[in-house]
Amino acid sequence: DTGVSQDPRHKITKRGQNVTFRCDPISEHNRLYWYRQTLGQGPEFLTYFQNEAQLEKSRLLSDRFSAERPKGSFSTLEIQRTEQGDSAMYLCASSSPGQNTGELFFGEGSRLTVL
Amino acid sequence: GQQLNQSPQSMFIQEGEDVSMNCTSSSIFNTWLWYKQDPGEGPVLLIALYKAGELTSNGRLTAQFGITRKDSFLNISASIPSDVGIYFCAGIYNQGGKLIFGQGTELSVKP
Numbered sequence: 001d002t003g004v005s006q007d008p009r010h011k012i013t014k015r016g017q018n019v020t021f022r023c024d025p026i027s028e029h030n031r032l033y034w035y036r037q038t039l040g041q042g043p044e045f046l047t048y049f050q051n052e053a054q055l056e057k058s059r060l061l062s063d064r065f066s067a068e069r070p071k072g073s074f075s076t077l078e079i080q081r082t083e084q085g086d087s088a089m090y091l092c093a094s095s096s097p098g099q100n101t102g103e104l105f106f107g108e109g110s111r112l113t114v115l
Numbered sequence: 116g117q118q119l120n121q122s123p124q125s126m127f128i129q130e131g132e133d134v135s136m137n138c139t140s141s142s143i144f145n146t147w148l149w150y151k152q153d154p155g156e157g158p159v160l161l162i163a164l165y166k167a168g169e170l171t172s173n174g175r176l177t178a179q180f181g182i183t184r185k186d187s188f189l190n191i192s193a194s195i196p197s198d199v200g201i202y203f204c205a206g207i208y209n210q211g212g213k214l215i216f217g218q219g220t221e222l223s224v225k226p
Contacts, residue, residue: 004157033214042119042203042216043158056213091157102146102207102214106157 002026004107006092012113013082020078021110025094032075033104034067035091036060043091049075082114121204121217128194129225136220137188138204146207147180147187148214153200158216161202162189194224 005024013019025032030051035043046065047057051072061067064082069075079086089111093104121138128134138147146165150158162173164180164187171178177190187204204217 035216040218042121042205042218045213045215048213058213093157101212102148102205103160103163104158104214106159108155108157 004092004094004105006090006107006110008110009108010111010113012115014115015084016081018078018080019082019112020076021090021092021112023075023077023092023094023107025074025092026096026105029094029096029105030072031095031097032069033093033095034075034077035093035106037089037091037109038087046077046090079112082112084114087112087114119204119206119215119217121220123220124218125221125223127223127225130194130196132194134191134194134198134222135188136202136222137186138206138217139186140206140208141185142208143184144206144208145184147178148205149176149178149187149189150203150205150216151200152203152219158203191222194222196224196226198222199224 007022032049034046037043045058046061047067049069052069064080067077089109091109093106095104119138119140148163149161152158162178167184168182169180175192201219201221203219205214
């Protein structure tokens with residue numbers, strides 16, 4: 001399967017612990033996005049990379065959140081000192097330079113539950 | 116910030132019926148897109164619209180980019196059980212900007 005891959009699919013953690021999610025985009029895609037989705041809501045933008053450069057960050061991305069894409073391929077999203085309000089689905093998406101903006105390919109998401 | 120208001124929030128229809136849902140905004144958007152999300156999956160792009168007034172079809176799906184650039188609708192004709200899911204409108208309000216999603220319309224289809 002050559003789609004966007006996310007790992008892990010599910011993570012249950014205790015409040016205060018750190019968690020890290022990984023996203024492998026479609027191989028030729030240079031743009032990578034992170035979104036967060038809570039129950040009954042649409043995805044909310046968190047951050048966006050073009051190659052290894054992080055070009056935009058939402059105000060939703062507090063100091064406890066950090067995203068990296070060191071070699072312009074896979075990306076990681078780390079949440080430090082997790083809080084119950086961080087419980088959500090974290091979606092990764094990618095797009096290629098040849099595509100019109102907005103045409104994103106999403107992964108299946110990483111569901112986080114903070115107890 | 117920019118928000119997209121989707122309606123209805125949910126729909127319960129009989130198989131074979133046509134469906135219509137829409138999305139409005141107080142701001143002008145340059146691009147409108149419609150995505151579908153199945154349970155436990157990420158959203159999948161259905162239709163993308165890039166010009167005001169544009170009407171685009173994808174099989175039984177038809178979507179339009181409103182002439183005021185502040186709204187869009189999605190129609191599904193002759194619904195089938197696999198149309199069940201959550202439909203999201205999404206838009207971009209400035210060139211190179213991020214994609215903003217509506218709250219979704221949950222569609223249920225009775226066989």
